[in-house]
Amino acid sequence: xxxxxxxxxxxxxxxxxxxxxxxxxxxxxxxxxxxxxxxxxxxxxxxxxxxxxxxxxxxxxxxxxxxxxxxxxxxxxxxxxxxxxxxxxxxxxxxxxxxxxxxxxxxxxxxxxxxxxxxxxxxxxxxxxxxxxxxxxxxxxxxxxxxxxxxxxxxxxxxxxxxxxxxxxxxxxxxxxxxxxxxxxxxxxxxxxxxxxxxxxxxxxxxxxxxxxxxxxxxxxxxxxxxxxxxxxxxxxxxxxxxxxxxxxxxxxxxxxxxxxxxxxxxxxxxxxxxxxxxxxxxxxxxxxxxxxxxxxxxxxxxxxxxxxxxxxxxxxxxxxxxxxxxxxxxxxxxxxxxxxxxxxxxxxxxxxxxxxxxxxxxxxxxxxxxxxxxxxxxxxxxxxxxxxxxxxxxxxxxxxxxxxxxxxxxxxxxxxxxxxxxx
Numbered sequence: 001x002x003x004x005x006x007x008x009x010x011x012x013x014x015x016x017x018x019x020x021x022x023x024x025x026x027x028x029x030x031x032x033x034x035x036x037x038x039x040x041x042x043x044x045x046x047x048x049x050x051x052x053x054x055x056x057x058x059x060x061x062x063x064x065x066x067x068x069x070x071x072x073x074x075x076x077x078x079x080x081x082x083x084x085x086x087x088x089x090x091x092x093x094x095x096x097x098x099x100x101x102x103x104x105x106x107x108x109x110x111x112x113x114x115x116x117x118x119x120x121x122x123x124x125x126x127x128x129x130x131x132x133x134x135x136x137x138x139x140x141x142x143x144x145x146x147x148x149x150x151x152x153x154x155x156x157x158x159x160x161x162x163x164x165x166x167x168x169x170x171x172x173x174x175x176x177x178x179x180x181x182x183x184x185x186x187x188x189x190x191x192x193x194x195x196x197x198x199x200x201x202x203x204x205x206x207x208x209x210x211x212x213x214x215x216x217x218x219x220x221x222x223x224x225x226x227x228x229x230x231x232x233x234x235x236x237x238x239x240x241x242x243x244x245x246x247x248x249x250x251x252x253x254x255x256x257x258x259x260x261x262x263x264x265x266x267x268x269x270x271x272x273x274x275x276x277x278x279x280x281x282x283x284x285x286x287x288x289x290x291x292x293x294x295x296x297x298x299x300x301x302x303x304x305x306x307x308x309x310x311x312x313x314x315x316x317x318x319x320x321x322x323x324x325x326x327x328x329x330x331x332x333x334x335x336x337x338x339x340x341x342x343x344x345x346x347x348x349x350x351x352x353x354x355x356x357x358x359x360x361x362x363x364x365x366x367x368x369x370x371x372x373x374x375x376x377x378x379x380x381x382x383x384x385x386x387x388x389x390x391x392x393x394x395x396x397x398x399x400x401x402x403x404x405x406x407x408x409x410x411x412x413x414x415x416x417x418x419x420x421x422x423x424x
Contacts, residue, residue, distance in 0.1 A: 038308035039116045040215040049264025050275040054195045059209050063216040064254040066404040071246035078226045080391045085226035086322040104370040111363035118349030118356025120305035122278035127298040139350035147343050173300025174256045181259040184266025206418025214367035313339045368411040375405045
């Protein structure tokens with residue numbers, strides 16, 4: 001009898017271990033989803049849906065498809081070469097151009113932290129003013145609290161459970177958007193064609209498109225993919241696993257982002273409600289959450305914001321370590337100083353002011369500026385015999401990456417045009 005019980009317990013343990021192994025295998029996918037489906041993604045998709053319905057959904061679809069090709073290719077390069085993307089860039093293309101890419105990615109990281117914290121502070125202040133009688137708090141005080149919370153978690157290394165809690169809050173918000181999108185389609189008096197209106201001319205369409213693509217095909221996130229694959233310890237026999245991981249991450253990213261756009265179309269676009277400030281974003285959850293929409297959206301935005309800012313604090317030190325081929329030791333004084341400086345940039349919008357929604361979208365629109373170069377270098381490396389040996393990329397993947405390069409060049413044009421129109 002005891003032997004049977006022990007065997008049953010061993011079976012249970014082995015099943016639990018299998019679940020843990022599966023979750024561990026999809027760790028990079030969860031990182032991608034958590035990073036991409038954050039405050040920036042919610043902001044871009046809600047603004048897009050509120051202003052243009054689903055007319056810009058083509059940009060979301062194409063960016064997810066092309067990001068999948070990049071994820072697979074970067075992972076394969078890392079597995080075959082055994083080195084990260086930045087280290088391979090430095091060895092093949094030289095130090096100056098690699099430093100330029102890291103600098104461009106650093107600008108993207110800092111601008112993202114600035115925009116995200118601005119949105120988080122504004123949404124939190126709105127919740128406090130509506131739901132409580134507290135009057136002594138303001139945007140700077142809230143952002144200071146969040147920033148020092150993140151720095152404290154980094155300093156003590158006790159951030160894993162916090163990030164899990166933030167991810168859970170984001171998950172509830174994502175689920176709410178999914179439910180709202182189904183309700184919107186089911187209860188809408190409009191035909192499906194009405195969800196795809198004609199685009200107006202002479203506005204910020206270009207900037208919004210670049211922001212949507214920038215938050216999905218984020219250069220920083222793609223480069224960090226190489227780091228995660230290396231830390232995962234994946235080898236050549238894990239290529240199929242890596243492909244599934246990339247596919248699952250992009251599929252979920254597309255579905256959640258599309259649900260946000262559908263929700264915003266039904267709740268904001270058809271009602272003619274504009275989105276100009278961060279507090280306007282929460283109306284996208286109105287039909288499903290009702291009076292709880294404000295609280296649910298606030299918790300989701302805080303969770304999405306803090307869970308995306310924290311990786312941003314680590315990414316620049318990671319890139320520097322990869323460039324030098326050294327260990328990613330976050331206890332180094334240089335890396336600690338970089339983390340603190342980047343975190344403190346989150347105070348810029350709450351203190352100086354500005355429209356955090358458009359600052360955040362503009363920060364995401366910076367990513368297309370560097371993506372053509374990263375894609376071109378990746379294609380060259382994947383076809384380099386001495387690096388890839390017998391594992392050079394296939395003809396079909398070369399065609400897919402060539403299409404990705406063309407798309408990125410077009411997005412660069414859209415981003416430049418969007419910034420010019422935005423400034424004017």
